[in-house]
Amino acid sequence: MPEIEIILAGLGDAFQPVTLLFVLAGVALGQFVGAVPGIGPVMAMAIAIPFTFGMDPLAGIGFLVGVNKGGLVGGAIPAVLMNTPGTPDAAATAFDGYPLAKQGKPLKATKMALYSSVTGDTFSDIVLITVSAPLAILALKMGPVEVLGVMLLAFAVIAGLMGASLIKGAIAIALGLLAAMVGTDPEHATPRFIFGNFELYDGLPLASVAIGMLAISELLRRLSETSGRPRPAIALPRHQPRADRSVSWAEYWGCRFTIARGAVIGTILGALPGIGSTAAAFMSYASAKAASKQPASFGKGNLHGIAATEAANSSVMGANMIPLLTLGIPGSVSAALIISAFMIHGVQPGPFLFEQQGRLIYGLFGAMIIANMLNLLVGQLGLRFWARVITAPEPFIFASALLMCFVGVSLASGGLFGVGVMLVFALLAFVMSALGLSVVVFIIAFFLGPRLEISLSQTLALLNGDPLKLLNYPVALVLMALAAVTAVMLARRRDRGHDADENSPSKPDA
Amino acid sequence: MATDRYTGLFFILFGVVLYAVIVPWQAETVEYGWLRPRTLPRVLAVVLVLCGLALVWRPVGDARPGNLHWGRAIAFAAVLVGGLVLMTRLGFVWTAPVMALALMWLAHERRALWLVLGVVGMPALIWFTVAIMLERPLP
Numbered sequence: 001m002p003e004i005e006i007i008l009a010g011l012g013d014a015f016q017p018v019t020l021l022f023v024l025a026g027v028a029l030g031q032f033v034g035a036v037p038g039i040g041p042v043m044a045m046a047i048a049i050p051f052t053f054g055m056d057p058l059a060g061i062g063f064l065v066g067v068n069k070g071g072l073v074g075g076a077i078p079a080v081l082m083n084t085p086g087t088p089d090a091a092a093t094a095f096d097g098y099p100l101a102k103q104g105k106p107l108k109a110t111k112m113a114l115y116s117s118v119t120g121d122t123f124s125d126i127v128l129i130t131v132s133a134p135l136a137i138l139a140l141k142m143g144p145v146e147v148l149g150v151m152l153l154a155f156a157v158i159a160g161l162m163g164a165s166l167i168k169g170a171i172a173i174a175l176g177l178l179a180a181m182v183g184t185d186p187e188h189a190t191p192r193f194i195f196g197n198f199e200l201y202d203g204l205p206l207a208s209v210a211i212g213m214l215a216i217s218e219l220l221r222r223l224s225e226t227s228g229r230p231r232p233a234i235a236l237p238r239h240q241p242r243a244d245r246s247v248s249w250a251e252y253w254g255c256r257f258t259i260a261r262g263a264v265i266g267t268i269l270g271a272l273p274g275i276g277s278t279a280a281a282f283m284s285y286a287s288a289k290a291a292s293k294q295p296a297s298f299g300k301g302n303l304h305g306i307a308a309t310e311a312a313n314s315s316v317m318g319a320n321m322i323p324l325l326t327l328g329i330p331g332s333v334s335a336a337l338i339i340s341a342f343m344i345h346g347v348q349p350g351p352f353l354f355e356q357q358g359r360l361i362y363g364l365f366g367a368m369i370i371a372n373m374l375n376l377l378v379g380q381l382g383l384r385f386w387a388r389v390i391t392a393p394e395p396f397i398f399a400s401a402l403l404m405c406f407v408g409v410s411l412a413s414g415g416l417f418g419v420g421v422m423l424v425f426a427l428l429a430f431v432m433s434a435l436g437l438s439v440v441v442f443i444i445a446f447f448l449g450p451r452l453e454i455s456l457s458q459t460l461a462l463l464n465g466d467p468l469k470l471l472n473y474p475v476a477l478v479l480m481a482l483a484a485v486t487a488v489m490l491a492r493r494r495d496r497g498h499d500a501d502e503n504s505p506s507k508p509d510a
Numbered sequence: 511m512a513t514d515r516y517t518g519l520f521f522i523l524f525g526v527v528l529y530a531v532i533v534p535w536q537a538e539t540v541e542y543g544w545l546r547p548r549t550l551p552r553v554l555a556v557v558l559v560l561c562g563l564a565l566v567w568r569p570v571g572d573a574r575p576g577n578l579h580w581g582r583a584i585a586f587a588a589v590l591v592g593g594l595v596l597m598t599r600l601g602f603v604w605t606a607p608v609m610a611l612a613l614m615w616l617a618h619e620r621r622a623l624w625l626v627l628g629v630v631g632m633p634a635l636i637w638f639t640v641a642i643m644l645e646r647p648l649p
Contacts, residue, residue, distance in 0.1 A: 036639070044644075165570040171521060171561045174554045178528075181554075185547040190538035192547050216590070224583035226617040230624075395617035396624050399610045400632040402590065407602065407636055410649040416598050419649070423590055430583065435517050436572040453550060460544035 003358075010359040014366025019059045023367050026063040027374045030070020031382055034087060035078055036404055041071020041087070045337045049344070057345035057360060062367035064341050068334050069121060069371045072277075072314045073379050076113035080306070081106055081390040082233070083222075084215035084401050088206055089277040089313040091214050091443065092285040096298060096305030103301055106387045107245045112303050113310045114379040115252055116259050120311030122372045123263040124270060124318030129365045132322045142272055144458030145470070149479025150272065151452045154279060156486040157286045158444045165436070166491075172432070172441040179204055179442075180449025187457040197417075205413035208421040209446055210278075211405050213439050216426035219398050219405075221433075226394055233390050233397035247303070255307040258288045262311030269312075270319025276332055277316035279451075282444045284312030290490060318368065324349055325361060513573035518565030525559030582616075589613055602648040606633035 013019060026048075033044040044067050052060030075087035080097030093113055100109040142150075155173070182193045183203030194200040262284035269280040288308035289298045298305050316332070323329040328350035330336035342349050347357055354361055390397060409422045429439045463469045470477060529552055537547040593609035611629045619625060640646050 033644075165572065167561050167564045167568075168570060168572075170557060171565075174557045174561070178551065178554050181551055185537070185545075187543050187545050188538070188540050188547055190540065190547050192538070192551070193532070193536045195536065220583050220586050220590075221578065223586045223613070223617055224579040226582075228618060230617065230619050230621075393619060393621075393624055395614040395619035396628045396632075398617065399613040399628050402613060403606055403610060403632060403636060406593070406597070406606075407640055407648065411640070411646055416594060416649050419594055419597075423587075423594060426590075427587060430578075434573065434575040434578055435513065436570065436574070453545070457543075457545040465544075 006358040007362045010362025010364075011366040013058055013359065013363035014062070014370055016058075018056065019062050019363070019367060020370065022055065022059040022063040023066040023371050024374050024378070026066020026068075027070035027371055027378050028382075030067040030072075031074035031077075031375075031378055032070075033067075034071035034074020034076075035386065036408060041068045041074075042333050042337065044071060045334060049337060049341055052341055053344055057347065058363045058367065060345060061338065061341050061364055062371070064338055065364070065368055066371045066374070068317055068338075069314075069368075069375055070378070072121070072317060073114055073117050073375050074382075075313075076117065076306075076310055077110060077383070077386050078401070080109045080113060081386060082215075082397065082401050083218045084405065085210065088210040088447075089281045089316075090309070091210055091278070092281045092309040092440075093306055093313075094214060095285065095309075095440070096300070096302045099299065100301035100303070100306070101390070104240070105244045105301075106390060107383060108247055108303075109301075109306060110383045110387065111247045111380075112251070112255070112306045114376065114383065115247060116255065116262070116307040117310040117314040118372050118376050118379075119259050120263040120266055120313075120315035121317060121375070122369065123260075123311075124267045124315035125365070125368045125372065126318075127267050128318045128321050128325075128368075132326050138271075142475070143462075143473075144455045145462060145473040145476040146479065147272065147451070148455040148459045149473075149476040149483065150269075151448060151455055152483040153479050153486065154283050154448055155445075155452075156483040156490070157283050157290065158441060168435075168437050169441055172438045173445040175432075175437075176442040176445025177449045177452075179209065180446045181453070183450075186450070186454040187461075199415075199417045203450065204421055204425075204446075205409070205418045206278075206447070207412035208409050208418040209425050210443060211409055212422035212425035213429035213443055215401070215405055216422060217429035217433065217439070219402055220426060220430055222394065223398050230393040230395050233392060233394045251303060255304055258291075258304045258307045259311040261287060261291070262308045263315040266312035266315030267319040270316035270332075271322045276447075277313040278447050279444075280316050281309045281313040282440075282447070284308040286444075290486075321368075325353055326350075328353075512569075513575055514565050514569030514571060517573065518562045518567075518569070521558045521562030521565065523562075525555045525557075525562060528558065529555035585616060586613065589616065597649050603633070603637060606636070 029044060030041050034041055045064050048064060048067055052063055055063070071087065075085060075090035076093045076097065079085040079090040079094040080101050083094045083098040085091040085094055097109040097113060180203070182200055184190065184201060185192050191201060265284045265287065266277065266280040269283070270277070285305060285308050288304050289295050292298065292304060317334070320330070320332045320335040321338070324335045324339055328339070328348070330339045339349055347353070347360065405422065406419055409418050410416055412418065413421070432439050432442065533548050533551045533555065537551055539548070540546045589609065589612045593605055596608065597605040607629045610633060611625070614625060614628050619628070637648060641648050
């Protein structure tokens with residue numbers, strides 16, 4: 001543990017004008033690129049790294065952290081305003097954010113996303129600053145069997161998103177997992193379902209599938225519904241009541257448990273290398289819906305849905321730094337980029353980092369907290385601008401969004417092949433929606449599929465065909481039991497809801 | 511109800527084709543290891559067949575294909591596919607304005623100002639942001 005004067009000196013460095021300026025620039029840039037679908041903070045960080053070479057290490061790394069944190073907030077803006085998530089981890093934000101925007105409350109939705117994002121991020125930063133070392137050791141003890149337990153728990157939780165039909169939910173999961181199997185199989189590294197396209201060796205591009213299914217299919221649907229004189233994409237009343245433009249303290253406080261749950265889920269999953277913020281966002285959304293007294297209001301503009309998703313995906317960022325700073329293991333692509341920035345500046349992350357570079361690390365912690373505050377400030381100004389932009393006519397907004405998706409996906413997936421994949425999955429999502437198959441469940445299964453198959457393969461190898469060996473993995477057993485209990489509870493809840501629907505006089509014609 | 515039954519039939523057929531044709535064709539035969547390349551895809555094929563059977567036997571009835579404007583959706587999808595084909599040959603700079611114009615025109619936008627903003631302004635802004643500011647190659 002570094003001495004107190006080193007901690008204070010480090011935190012003081014974070015308040016140097018140069019550091020503050022670069023963190024602010026990073027946050028502003030991150031929010032801007034995060035709001036452009038497909039580009040996102042990871043690409044912005046990759047582009048920005050060479051520019052940090054000549055900077056002071058704290059200013060350079062603080063700038064990159066600012067880009068990452070700003071991007072997490074920025075990704076929610078198009079998700080809420082256009083139903084086009086800027087980043088895959090903001091996909092679930094659109095479920096409730098967009099309906100709320102359509103009700104003429106885009107500022108309320110984006111502000112809730114901003115507040116919960118900053119709260120979740122600050123929570124995980126505090127966890128990072130206070131208990132990173134023991135958490136990292138715990139995360140390191142999570143082997144393949146335990147990760148399989150986490151995956152099974154995740155699948156049990158997403159069962160809550162399946163809707164009324166278990167059969168259609170199972171079809172969506174099966175299709176999502178099937179799409180996740182495109183590429184090389186994890187155990188033998190042989191090609192699978194690539195149909196002669198070598199671009200598919202690494203699997204289907206995540207950005208193509210997510211943006212195609214969530215954004216392009218929705219844009220197609222909205223464009224196909226246009227008729228007569230073009231309307232604004234979102235109509236804002238001239239004299240909007242304050243309650244519709246902002247989030248009151250009571251509304252924020254009402255979401256405290258949802259935000260806390262999301263922040264905890266994001267922090268735990270963020271500390272485990274390789275799971276990522278998208279899984280955390282969907283898991284948090286599903287658990288918020290499962291815990292809600294009004295689950296039917298989710299997907300129709302419930303503030304809890306936005307809060308759950310944004311708190312979870314943003315809290316992954318701080319938690320990703322736990323294995324990075326303490327063990328030198330990057331937990332995500334953005335953490336891997338930050339590790340490369342450390343190395344460019346001659347800093348070797350790992351167990352001795354706090355001892356050798358204590359001042360820099362505590363300076364970074366200070367910069368992270370400052371970045372959260374600046375996120376709040378820049379977000380407040382930026383959201384008003386974006387909310388105005390979205391009042392332009394539908395044809396202009398939708399055509400612009402489609403062009404941005406083409407460019408963004410092409411950049412994210414390394415060419416127009418990814419755009420082709422995006423269009424295929426957009427059409428698939430369009431047909432799936434018409435048939436009552438859940439696109440959301442498909443995407444979650446697609447995100448979690450590769451990790452599930454790898455951990456299942458490793459678990460089977462470790463157990464060597466003997467299920468009794470599972471007793472040697474008590475944490476995994478607890479997680480698997482929790483998954484079973486969750487699945488049973490959600491199934492019972494669904495049955496109760498189904499019975500209630502059938503007895504209800506206002507039941508829609510099914 | 512009928513849509514669900516047809517959907518169920520489709521998934522039965524798809525599951526059988528997946529199990530018997532696609533998996534043997536597109537996944538290698540490996541005789542060792544715990545989780546072979548064909549294992550999970552075949553499990554999923556069986557799941558799809560069972561779910562298809564369940565849908566035929568007990569349709570859910572929440573499919574609403576009639577609620578969508580299929581004709582217009584196909585027209586917009588055709589513009590996107592055409593835009594992609596054109597972009598592979600001519601690149602973003604020449605294709606984006608044409609694609610934006612086609613999309614906006616199909617969506618009944620006829621006002622000159624908005625057409626100019628969408629056809630010239632937005633592609634120019636994207637070009638400036640990506641190619642000039644971020645120094646990334648446009649498609």
